[in-house]
Every structure is written in structure tokens, then in C-alpha cells.
Amino acid sequence: MDEQLGQKDAIDVDDFVFAATGARLRRLTMPDGTHWFPAVDAAKRLGYVNTRQAVIAHVAAERQQVLGELARGVLGPDVARKIAGHGLQKSMKVVDLHGLIQLVNACTKPDSAPFKAWVADVVATVQRDGAYALEPSPVHAGYLMPREVVDIIVRLEKRNLRLEAEFARQAEQNALLWDANRNLSRIADSLERLAVPAQRTGHAPTPEELLASWQADHHPLTGDAHAVAAYLAPALVRGGARYRLEEIARRTGLDIERVRDCVALLVARGCIRQTGTAPDGTRIYLLPE
Structure with a gap:
């Protein structure tokens, strides 16, 4: 769903979204450079229990769309097959970058606090100086x-x-416990192998x-x-x-x-x-x- 069609962003959109949500979300980039994201991806990452309610409560109407309608002009008449290839559905809601930020600002997860603090600083800078510019x-x-x-x-x-x-340590511990139930000798062999440093x-x-x-x-x-x-x-x-x-x-x-x-x-x-x-x-x- 990562269609690179728009103009180059001042801040890489994937880095920006990662800073805002803690995840690199699927996206559709339109010819005019606007970016759209599955609302379910953003809501799940931000801790919302009900995606539909989160979008209704926090995202302005003009900042949300139905994916099938939005993508038809970019992906052509065979839009259903192309969207399905990304594990998506035509009927799902997507939000643009403004809508995504609205979801982030309404989020109560502590992980969102640093990004929201930066957004607040940007707004305060614009109010004070009349502009905010990147170096x-x-x-x-x-x-x-x-x-x-x-x-x-x-x-x-x-x-x-x-x-x-x-997670890797837990998976390794589970594997060792499974081996212990089956064969104690295999645990000794596994531990000996783990003790040998990996070689390039x-x-x-x-x-x-x-x-x-x-x-x-x-x-x-x-x-x-x-x-x-x-x-x-x-x-x-x-x-x-x-x-x-x-x-x-x-x-x-x-x-x-x-x-x-x-x-x-x-x-x-x-x-x-x-x-x-x-x-x-x-x-x-x-x-x-």
C-alpha cells in the first residue's frame, strides 16, 4: 500500500508517523502528496478499543475516507484485487495525516506524550514568532x-x-523447556552450542x-x-x-x-x-x- 506518488516531504513521512505512533503504518500516498493511513492500524497502535468510535469522536469528517473510494482514482478499476493484496478491504476507513495527528492528540498512552509535547511547542512557536521552520x-x-x-x-x-x-529470550526459554520435557541430553547439547560465540x-x-x-x-x-x-x-x-x-x-x-x-x-x-x-x-x- 506504499505508493510513492507525491512530492518529497520535508520530514520523511514514515519517520514522522513512527515518532507519532511508535509504528510504521501502511499508507497510500496520493498524486498530490497527501498520505492516508488505515484507521484500524493507527487506532490499534494508539490503544483505542473501538476504531469506529475513535474516528467518529476525534477525526474531522474531511480527514477520513473510505479506502475503496479514495484508491479508485489511483489504482484503477481493478482496485479490489490490488487492495486485497495488502490485506485490506475496500470498506475500511482511512485517515489523512491531519486525522492521524488528531487521533494521536486524543490518545492517553504515555508513549504519545513526547510527540504531543513537540506538536504543542510548534503551535506555541507559530503563535509567538509567526512561523515554524526546519533547519x-x-x-x-x-x-x-x-x-x-x-x-x-x-x-x-x-x-x-x-x-x-x-521476546527472543522468552522464546529461547520456551524452546529449552520443551526440549527438557522431551530429552534432558538435548538441553546439554543446546547449552553447549549457545556457549560458543557466533562466527562470521x-x-x-x-x-x-x-x-x-x-x-x-x-x-x-x-x-x-x-x-x-x-x-x-x-x-x-x-x-x-x-x-x-x-x-x-x-x-x-x-x-x-x-x-x-x-x-x-x-x-x-x-x-x-x-x-x-x-x-x-x-x-x-x-x-x-
Whole structure:
């Protein structure tokens, strides 16, 4: 359902929605650049019990549509088959980005508080100064993502990684218990195998292959994060990157705080890991084991 038809957004819409909801929702992008999201996806993620009631109570009429009617002009007459391919139904309600934010603002989950605080700051800034503008990026034709949004994304990524690790540990424990009921000797064999560190196999990737794998295995890296990743990649494939933040900032044209945010995002997404800091402040980054 991710139809890239509109103009380039100042803030990547997937990152923006992730910061707002804590999830990367399915979406349909119209030729005029407007984005639409299944109301059921947003409501479920935001903790609403009844999607229909949530949309009626919190989303303005002009900010909601029936998916089949909305998509007919983009997907053509065979809209039912194409929509079904995404596990959707023509009769389901979708909301635009305004409607999604209305659902977020009415949400009472604590996870939504940082994003709602940033939205309030934007509104207060407009009231006070008459405008709110993003900082131009020094390394590409576009804008820097607001620091507040970066902080939210990093926090959510860390939370997701923590939950994934907890789920993996629980799954491993369940597997061990199952094996224990069947055969105690297999537990010993499993524990011995788990004690052996995983070894890397195959040829070392090129920097281009490493960046491509990050794009495929993780959420796509865009803008400033991609610039930092591209700078670190050649050293990472040779065994490790040892750089001060000031050096990365000088080479990429970003300020130090922005570099720190981008590195934190790469770590949170599992692209790299920091193994320590040298006495001179040089940070040591390696690929995940």
C-alpha cells in the first residue's frame, strides 16, 4: 500500500508517523502528496478499543475516507484485487495525516506524550514568532529532522530493540523447556552450542554492500543518518571505525549534536555497536556480532 506518488516531504513521512505512533503504518500516498493511513492500524497502535468510535469522536469528517473510494482514482478499476493484496478491504476507513495527528492528540498512552509535547511547542512557536521552520541540511537538498523528533525515534527504536530482545529470550526459554520435557541430553547439547560465540562467515562486504544490507534489513536510512553511515561504512568493513564525533562532523558538514543523534540512531537500529572510547575521546564502532 506504499505508493510513492507525491512530492518529497520535508520530514520523511514514515519517520514522522513512527515518532507519532511508535509504528510504521501502511499508507497510500496520493498524486498530490497527501498520505492516508488505515484507521484500524493507527487506532490499534494508539490503544483505542473501538476504531469506529475513535474516528467518529476525534477525526474531522474531511480527514477520513473510505479506502475503496479514495484508491479508485489511483489504482484503477481493478482496485479490489490490488487492495486485497495488502490485506485490506475496500470498506475500511482511512485517515489523512491531519486525522492521524488528531487521533494521536486524543490518545492517553504515555508513549504519545513526547510527540504531543513537540506538536504543542510548534503551535506555541507559530503563535509567538509567526512561523515554524526546519533547519536546512548542509549535506543534501532538504532539511534537518527536528531534534525533538530524532530523540523520540531513538527512544522508540531502543524500546523496540529491548522488547525484541525480551521476546527472543522468552522464546529461547520456551524452546529449552520443551526440549527438557522431551530429552534432558538435548538441553546439554543446546547449552553447549549457545556457549560458543557466533562466527562470521562468508566474504567481508564492501561499503556499498553494507549500506545496501542496512537499507534492506533495517528501516531505510535517509538524509543525515545516511551521510554518517556512508562515512563510517569503509572503516567498519575493514574491522572497525575509530572516530571522534568532531571528526565525523567535520567530514560530513553536520554539527556535533546532529552527528551524535545519527550515531545513536544507527546503534538503536542495530546497524553498529560502540565497544568503547579511547582515552583521547575516539569512539570505537564495530558491526554487530
